[in-house]
Amino acid sequence: MNANVPSSTSHYPTAPTAQTDVTHTLSVLVDNEPGVLARVIGLFSGRGYNIESLTVSETEHAKHLSLITVVTTGTPMVIEQIKNQLDRLVPVHRVVDMTLSGRSIERELAMVKVRGKGDNRVEALRLADAFRARVIDATTESFVFEITGKSDKIEQFVALMLPLGLVEVSRTGIAAIARGPEGM
Amino acid sequence: MTREMTGAEMVIQAMADQGVKHLFGYPGGAVLPIYDAIFAQKEVQHILVRHEQGAVHAAEGYARSTGKVGCVLVTSGPGATNAVTGLTDALCDSIPIVCITGQVPTHLIGNDAFQECDTVGITRPCTKHNYLVKRIEDLPRILHEAFHIASTGRPGPVVVDIPKDIQFAKGVYSKPKEFPHTGYKPRLKGDLEAIKAAIELMAHAKRPLFYTGGGVINSGKHASALLGELVKLTGFPITSTLMGLGAYPAADPQWMGMLGMHGTLEANMAMHDCDVMVCIGARFDDRITGRIDAFSPGSKKIHVDIDASSINKNVKVDIPIVGDCAHVLEDMVRLWRSTAKQPDKKALGDWWKQIGKWRDRKSLAYRASNEVIKPQYAIQRLYEMTKDKDVYITTEVGQHQMWAAQFFHFQEPNRWMTSGGLGTMGYGLPASVGVQLAHPKSLVIDIAGEASVQMTMQELSTAVQYRLPIKIFILNNGYMGMVRQWQELLHGSRYSESYSEALPDFVKLADAMHAVGIRCEKPGDLDHAIKEMINVDRPVLFDCIVDKTENCFPMIPSGKAHNEMILGDSGVSLDDAITEEGKMLV
Numbered sequence: 001m002n003a004n005v006p007s008s009t010s011h012y013p014t015a016p017t018a019q020t021d022v023t024h025t026l027s028v029l030v031d032n033e034p035g036v037l038a039r040v041i042g043l044f045s046g047r048g049y050n051i052e053s054l055t056v057s058e059t060e061h062a063k064h065l066s067l068i069t070v071v072t073t074g075t076p077m078v079i080e081q082i083k084n085q086l087d088r089l090v091p092v093h094r095v096v097d098m099t100l101s102g103r104s105i106e107r108e109l110a111m112v113k114v115r116g117k118g119d120n121r122v123e124a125l126r127l128a129d130a131f132r133a134r135v136i137d138a139t140t141e142s143f144v145f146e147i148t149g150k151s152d153k154i155e156q157f158v159a160l161m162l163p164l165g166l167v168e169v170s171r172t173g174i175a176a177i178a179r180g181p182e183g184m
Numbered sequence: 185m186t187r188e189m190t191g192a193e194m195v196i197q198a199m200a201d202q203g204v205k206h207l208f209g210y211p212g213g214a215v216l217p218i219y220d221a222i223f224a225q226k227e228v229q230h231i232l233v234r235h236e237q238g239a240v241h242a243a244e245g246y247a248r249s250t251g252k253v254g255c256v257l258v259t260s261g262p263g264a265t266n267a268v269t270g271l272t273d274a275l276c277d278s279i280p281i282v283c284i285t286g287q288v289p290t291h292l293i294g295n296d297a298f299q300e301c302d303t304v305g306i307t308r309p310c311t312k313h314n315y316l317v318k319r320i321e322d323l324p325r326i327l328h329e330a331f332h333i334a335s336t337g338r339p340g341p342v343v344v345d346i347p348k349d350i351q352f353a354k355g356v357y358s359k360p361k362e363f364p365h366t367g368y369k370p371r372l373k374g375d376l377e378a379i380k381a382a383i384e385l386m387a388h389a390k391r392p393l394f395y396t397g398g399g400v401i402n403s404g405k406h407a408s409a410l411l412g413e414l415v416k417l418t419g420f421p422i423t424s425t426l427m428g429l430g431a432y433p434a435a436d437p438q439w440m441g442m443l444g445m446h447g448t449l450e451a452n453m454a455m456h457d458c459d460v461m462v463c464i465g466a467r468f469d470d471r472i473t474g475r476i477d478a479f480s481p482g483s484k485k486i487h488v489d490i491d492a493s494s495i496n497k498n499v500k501v502d503i504p505i506v507g508d509c510a511h512v513l514e515d516m517v518r519l520w521r522s523t524a525k526q527p528d529k530k531a532l533g534d535w536w537k538q539i540g541k542w543r544d545r546k547s548l549a550y551r552a553s554n555e556v557i558k559p560q561y562a563i564q565r566l567y568e569m570t571k572d573k574d575v576y577i578t579t580e581v582g583q584h585q586m587w588a589a590q591f592f593h594f595q596e597p598n599r600w601m602t603s604g605g606l607g608t609m610g611y612g613l614p615a616s617v618g619v620q621l622a623h624p625k626s627l628v629i630d631i632a633g634e635a636s637v638q639m640t641m642q643e644l645s646t647a648v649q650y651r652l653p654i655k656i657f658i659l660n661n662g663y664m665g666m667v668r669q670w671q672e673l674l675h676g677s678r679y680s681e682s683y684s685e686a687l688p689d690f691v692k693l694a695d696a697m698h699a700v701g702i703r704c705e706k707p708g709d710l711d712h713a714i715k716e717m718i719n720v721d722r723p724v725l726f727d728c729i730v731d732k733t734e735n736c737f738p739m740i741p742s743g744k745a746h747n748e749m750i751l752g753d754s755g756v757s758l759d760d761a762i763t764e765e766g767k768m769l770v
Contacts, residue, residue, distance in 0.1 A: 035304060
């Protein structure tokens, strides 16, 4: 009943038309057991999801719980999938979409090494002061600044350091927590 | 019971405590202590396969035909990697499997020791969950947890990787009463408000249908009975995926046949034109939906699934219900009975009339022949001659699988074992070994292709060893038929590497393997040959020589919607009959 030439010669349906991507921050409470991070990361890579930022640390030693904060992008349908797929992993206790709750605080820490002399050095120190970055290491020709804040603040600071002799940056990735008295 | 024993003894004791009767496996260096434990007891019978892939498929067949967990035991390294195909198959089709793998001793892990591989790393994406046991204290809990996780929620394979020193180590065994994994709590009951909304939607439907899948079968015989009750109560038509065949009796007039790529015209057209779709335990797989953006455009969709991640994955639905099919169906039946509302009789009548018109096009029709055996005819005869028997069917993957799904009709769940999600050629023969073991008195037939069957041919030896009278019914067309069909339809008939060159003489092969070989080449001889096959109480390789170039129709071509099916040349086609040229292009 149909003699049209198909758009592809694959026996798989063509990819659906693209929806716009959104960025979400997910807090994932997991058992602190060997391989749990591999399960989470394997899920992302195996199913082709994006990881923009990832932080992991034990949060409750007595209960053997760790918190994974992952920032991911995708269409709203993909974001829903990611949450459901994470929830399906046996060691995952809870998945909370911090972006959806709209009441989360997100912070990141960065250490920024800047090398320079003369005016550049003075300027770097002045900017660091304006950004409330602390000097945590210094030599006669370099500083290491520690800066905490939202990611865009850190990015702005790093951009300003670039012409002043930026050597390298080490960032922790984003940690998130909900406002108010309630826990996860 | 609580007593001291070795890790190896714990493995067998835990299986016995879980009611395991049969264990499919293959020994090797890293599991020898467990084989010692097997040697010392009689409760769990070990079935020696010929390849670890066969062990997993046999366990799958066992599990699917009984509803119990299938058990596998393999050694480290190659034993584990050979099992990967079976594990992935079980994951795709949600089959409960517990697979014990041996591992090199703890102190050698990571040292590239002999027959070492990163089993938990390799099997992480192809299992529901897996474990590497590092302490003997953890072993009893992990073993029982493995059974719990494999069999509850959406079932799946679980691997327990046990280093050899842990197998030798002594510890205290007891069956744990609870599971510390607080993160794992499968949801059984569906949200009642959502179920009420679903019933309301169904009660106002004009062109409704049920689209059901393997989830109904996994949910147990009770779920199938409840489904039958709901379908009868509502009077709606029903279709099912390949995985769901048998949950609803095919002999019933409300049954429309299988849907999807090689489903019936009536099922697919009804999917396209319906206004309310009730999906129960199916997952909108790409073999079902065809072109997503043209999939059932005018319908409200209800989706019942125990796995939340199956909902809104491929198709956005209107009423999602996360829960076990049996539980949700029970609520649905109860609510439907208690609501006074009845669907619009006139609209439903018109809908059935429309379905009748689609049925009249006889989409499964094929051109009969007196000269060569048509593969469809072979399945039809096989069905007719076995339908009154206690019969279980397994299949390999390809054209024969689709013809079996179209022409063999199932009235009960757990009678049909086929590799749906992964599409594993070589599944059927070992699966039939597992089925026959679970049902020693039943007739177990592997409907096979001559290409697929060669992938796990060696398991015929297993069948012979354990006197399992499986029947391997090969539709031999001398090609990898589905590959050939696609090459014909999509690649300009360039039959690149799809010819089954240098085929063995299956009759002589059967003889050499101490089984029985039967060959049939003429349609007139078929009934007699099938009768002979059924009457032999030994494994049979049945070489049924069929039409070499028959294609499997109807078919939703690539990138097309349900209402753009192509039919076989003897069917009455919709609108304009497809031209020869068009057939080449599509």
